[in-house]
Amino acid sequence: MSSLIFKSVSKYHNFAHLSGKDKVLASGFGVWKSLFSTQAAAELSTSDGITVDGIVASNWTILDESESDWKSHAAAIAQSIQVIKRRLQWKKLLVRLDLLSVQLNKPDLWDDPVHAGNISREHGSLMAKMKKVKALEQELLENIDMIKLAREEDDTELESEMLKALLQMRRNSNEKEQEALLSGEHDSCPCYIEVQAGAGGTESMDWAKMIMQMYKSWAQRHGYRVTVVDEMPGEIAGIKRATIKVDGEYAFGYAKAEVGSAQAGDGFTHVQINESDLRIERFRAGGAGGQHVNTTESAVRIVHIPTGITATCQNERSQHMNKDSAMAVLQSRLDQCEMARQAQINAQHTQSLTDIGWGNQIRSYVLHPYRMVKDLRTNYEVTNPDSVLEGEIDGFILSYLSTLLDKGEDCP
Amino acid sequence: MPSLTAIKPKIPIFLRQPTYSVTSSDLQKWHGWAKNLVSSVGSSFVESDNGPDSTLLCRELNWLLEDSLENRSSSSCFSFSACKYDTVDEIENVMLRISLDDLYQLWKQRIEDRRPFQYIVGCEHWRDLVLSVQEGVLIPRPETELIVDLVSDAVSNNEELGQGLWADLGTGSGAVAIGISKILRIYGRVIATDLSPDAVSVAMFNVQRYGLQHVIEVRRGSWFEPLKDVEGQLVGIVSNPPYIPSDNISGLQAEVGRHEPRLALDGGASGMDYLLHLCNGAAAMLKPGGFFAFETNGEKQCKFLVDYMQNQIAGSFSTKEVARQVLSAVQLNIVISMKSCTRTSIPGEEMSRIELSSSVSN
Numbered sequence: 001m002s003s004l005i006f007k008s009v010s011k012y013h014n015f016a017h018l019s020g021k022d023k024v025l026a027s028g029f030g031v032w033k034s035l036f037s038t039q040a041a042a043e044l045s046t047s048d049g050i051t052v053d054g055i056v057a058s059n060w061t062i063l064d065e066s067e068s069d070w071k072s073h074a075a076a077i078a079q080s081i082q083v084i085k086r087r088l089q090w091k092k093l094l095v096r097l098d099l100l101s102v103q104l105n106k107p108d109l110w111d112d113p114v115h116a117g118n119i120s121r122e123h124g125s126l127m128a129k130m131k132k133v134k135a136l137e138q139e140l141l142e143n144i145d146m147i148k149l150a151r152e153e154d155d156t157e158l159e160s161e162m163l164k165a166l167l168q169m170r171r172n173s174n175e176k177e178q179e180a181l182l183s184g185e186h187d188s189c190p191c192y193i194e195v196q197a198g199a200g201g202t203e204s205m206d207w208a209k210m211i212m213q214m215y216k217s218w219a220q221r222h223g224y225r226v227t228v229v230d231e232m233p234g235e236i237a238g239i240k241r242a243t244i245k246v247d248g249e250y251a252f253g254y255a256k257a258e259v260g261s262a263q264a265g266d267g268f269t270h271v272q273i274n275e276s277d278l279r280i281e282r283f284r285a286g287g288a289g290g291q292h293v294n295t296t297e298s299a300v301r302i303v304h305i306p307t308g309i310t311a312t313c314q315n316e317r318s319q320h321m322n323k324d325s326a327m328a329v330l331q332s333r334l335d336q337c338e339m340a341r342q343a344q345i346n347a348q349h350t351q352s353l354t355d356i357g358w359g360n361q362i363r364s365y366v367l368h369p370y371r372m373v374k375d376l377r378t379n380y381e382v383t384n385p386d387s388v389l390e391g392e393i394d395g396f397i398l399s400y401l402s403t404l405l406d407k408g409e410d411c412p
Numbered sequence: 413m414p415s416l417t418a419i420k421p422k423i424p425i426f427l428r429q430p431t432y433s434v435t436s437s438d439l440q441k442w443h444g445w446a447k448n449l450v451s452s453v454g455s456s457f458v459e460s461d462n463g464p465d466s467t468l469l470c471r472e473l474n475w476l477l478e479d480s481l482e483n484r485s486s487s488s489c490f491s492f493s494a495c496k497y498d499t500v501d502e503i504e505n506v507m508l509r510i511s512l513d514d515l516y517q518l519w520k521q522r523i524e525d526r527r528p529f530q531y532i533v534g535c536e537h538w539r540d541l542v543l544s545v546q547e548g549v550l551i552p553r554p555e556t557e558l559i560v561d562l563v564s565d566a567v568s569n570n571e572e573l574g575q576g577l578w579a580d581l582g583t584g585s586g587a588v589a590i591g592i593s594k595i596l597r598i599y600g601r602v603i604a605t606d607l608s609p610d611a612v613s614v615a616m617f618n619v620q621r622y623g624l625q626h627v628i629e630v631r632r633g634s635w636f637e638p639l640k641d642v643e644g645q646l647v648g649i650v651s652n653p654p655y656i657p658s659d660n661i662s663g664l665q666a667e668v669g670r671h672e673p674r675l676a677l678d679g680g681a682s683g684m685d686y687l688l689h690l691c692n693g694a695a696a697m698l699k700p701g702g703f704f705a706f707e708t709n710g711e712k713q714c715k716f717l718v719d720y721m722q723n724q725i726a727g728s729f730s731t732k733e734v735a736r737q738v739l740s741a742v743q744l745n746i747v748i749s750m751k752s753c754t755r756t757s758i759p760g761e762e763m764s765r766i767e768l769s770s771s772v773s774n
Contacts, residue, residue: 233467282554290555290707291656291677294528294667296475297468298537298554317475317537319554 044134046141048148052078065170070147073166077140080173081133087180087405088129097126129183136176139169181401187253192229192332193219196241205238210389212242217391224248229325230312243329257397258362271334273327279303282319302326309333363396378403419609421617422546424534430482430507439506446473446519453523461665463526472522472529479533480515482507526666536585543585543618548610550676552587556652559705560591563650566703567595573703575599576647581635581690582606584676586615586628588650593627602628605638608675635686636693648703649694655709657683683709684717691721 045051055078062079063072100123103109109116143166150158193215197208219226225247232240246255281301299314300322311330313322365385366372373388373396374381380399382388388396450469457463464472483506508515521527530536530551536543538552539560545551567574574596580589583604593602604619606612612632619628631638639646656677661669668677679685687708694704708714 290553290709291550291652291654292660292668293462293553293665294530294551294672295464295468296472296529297464314471318539318541318557320539320557321537 044137044141046145046148050141050144052081052137052140056082065167068160068163070144070163070166073163073170074140074144076170077136077166077173080170080177081136081140083177083406084133084136084180087177087402088133088183089405090133093126093130097123097130100126136169140166143169178398181398181405182250182253184253184256187250187256189252190245190247191252191255192243192245192329193255193258194241194243195239197234197239202234202236202238205234205236205240207238208241209234209238212239212244214389214391214393215246216244218393219244219246219248219251219391221391222248222251222254224251228315229329230314232312254394254397257400258393270331271338273304273331273334277305279305280323298322300326302330304330304334307334307337309337375400419613421544421614422534424479424542424544425476425509426479426533426535426542427544428509430509432508432511433505434508434512435504436506438512439508442512442515442519443473443477445516449519449523457526457666461663463665463667469523473519475529476515476519476533479535480508480510482509526670528667528671531671536587538587539591541587541590541618541622543587543590544614544621545585546610546614547671548608548673549614550584550611550652550672552585553652556588556707557591559588559650559652559707560595562705563592563648563703564595566648572701573647576601576699577642577645578602578648578650579639579642579646579697580604581649581651582653582676582686583615583630584611584652586618586630588652589615589628589630590618590622590624592648592650593624594622596627600627603631603639603642604628605631605633605635607632607634608673610673611676635689636697639697643697645699646697646702647699648705649690649697650705651690652707653679653686653690655679655683655687655707655713657681657709679709684713687713687717688720691717 043051045054055074058075060071060075062075063069065073100119103119104123109119143162147159147162147166150156150162195208195212195215197205200207216226227245227247228242229245230241230243232242234240279302281303282299296317297314298317298319299312300319301310301312302323303310309330311326311333313326313329316322316325362377363373363375365388366374367385370383371385372381372383373385375396378396378399380396382395447470450466450473453464453466453469455465458465510518518527518532522529522532528551530545531547534544534546536545536551538554539557543552575598578589578592578596578600580586580592580602583589583606586604589602589604593600596602604615606615609632612630616630619625619630654675654677656664656679658678658681660683661674661678663669664677679687687706690706698704708717
């Protein structure tokens, strides 16, 4: 289980009453559509042999967007394409695609339908990513061809049209770079976010509540649907712990940055749960139940006996639904544990940012005497803690994801 | 006998048309007022009769809002009222399924009269069902969900049970009948009976809402009386009959004692008047090998009734007969054993079993 520890750090003042422990749980589930076609990834070029890599290598000067210079636009777009490729781990992606294609062509593939389904699903998803990049490259190179043609034929109308098209591509490329940050297999799935107060009594429960509020606001800003699955209030103020479910596009892709798990879910399958390993506790009022008591309290707690991991849900209006909901949380917790275990194994072999991701402090919040929130993994910082606590954490997330992925692979 | 259609069931709030337009600030005002009312309760209900605490009442308040708003998901904007980034500010008007006056009225009833939340919103979420309930009809309890689980287990091991005729005696809102009818295979049928005309009309409403008219027949009458035509033909009987001893009625939690129908709670001096009636009559109604499950007041009644069925009514429900009947009693009172046992076999009878639910208190 990962836990992120948020502490107030203050140089001059013992203002440590804002300390809390924040556990974030991000786990995905989802369904992918499959595509079956296979296609070789030949390098694209213009009619006179210019390639995207060639453009970058030529070091054309990149001017401001307002300058009507096609070379500048083209260079900016080509750079973006390289960033996107790096983020998609392009070389690995092509190798993996080849491997999957070989497997797809095996005549006995469908002897094991589950395995075959997984293979064709992954193949389809990687193909779609590859095609998107290829389409981008092709569009750029065709525009360059057209602009050259227009200049040769002195067609100013066509030339300005193509310039506009390049400018539009350049403007869209930022968004596409960002999209590429969220290209993990489970990134488009919904996720759970859990916050748990650490030692420190009421103050830390108060802090935990603020952190939970931060995630709720963050999710609302994205237009995600937020459901409180489990919430245990503190005795005096704040929360002991809370779990929310966040539904919406790329919810998991963003939230995973908050646990430092970039590889989460790559080729990952759910941990099997045996019914006999579970103890299901239905919370009831003390004393006689049944007809004696009318309560809307229908909380259910499930204990996974071998690991001691538990999940509680009391947000649904029936025990039956709370049990289903708690099972989903338990599943994601067990998956999370397994991911953490795998990440730890990987971290022993590779030196990466994820090394500090598990069970460590990821951000420090200073509210006094100066004001700052700093990500300890990326050194990204802002001087307005209020805006962060109101949910503006995308800056932290994106900077973490880009640091992680842009380091991941050398130039394609 | 009054006509069944004489009693018109009330429509739960969440099924009504959203015809009331209110400004979001007026609704927030109501929400603030309602929350204040809740915090004034504190733990006083818990202390007086083990009623709801303010945390639970807050949750109910959110559910009331959820049921009343046209757009369910926008209720979260209110629940997160501490949130500064409040999307509600952007919405001028919201559509409600009941008037703002009614909202004030209903929440006052919830707190001051202790009117059950389920009667306020007109429904209870039970298993994966949302059942209409109203005064005069017992609100189905979460413990009773277990009866459906037990039937589900039994049916999955025995094809014949899934295809036969079942009876739910004292069906109330129809909860158990609807729950098991969704488990039964294509030929399974259920007859649901109740003496109360309110219960019969609400059960029929719920059956129709789930489109189960061809599976469940609701009949009015006392216990086995309306089942004379199917004597000896049932493959299963389930029931949650009244089992609270008469003396205990006055001390019940206010939501139950002041508002729920005594007819569905009071089981006579020992609480076992109807349980004994059911045990006495069940064997004649069932086919050999039939299934019989009922809810009791707890371990004491449970043990007594098992012993009674084995020994006292041996004539009509012989020990050998019991062997072929699958007997399940659901233990409810967990005062004596908090983490009580899972399964006890009657000595020498491998087929019969008593299932005691293992429950753990908070």
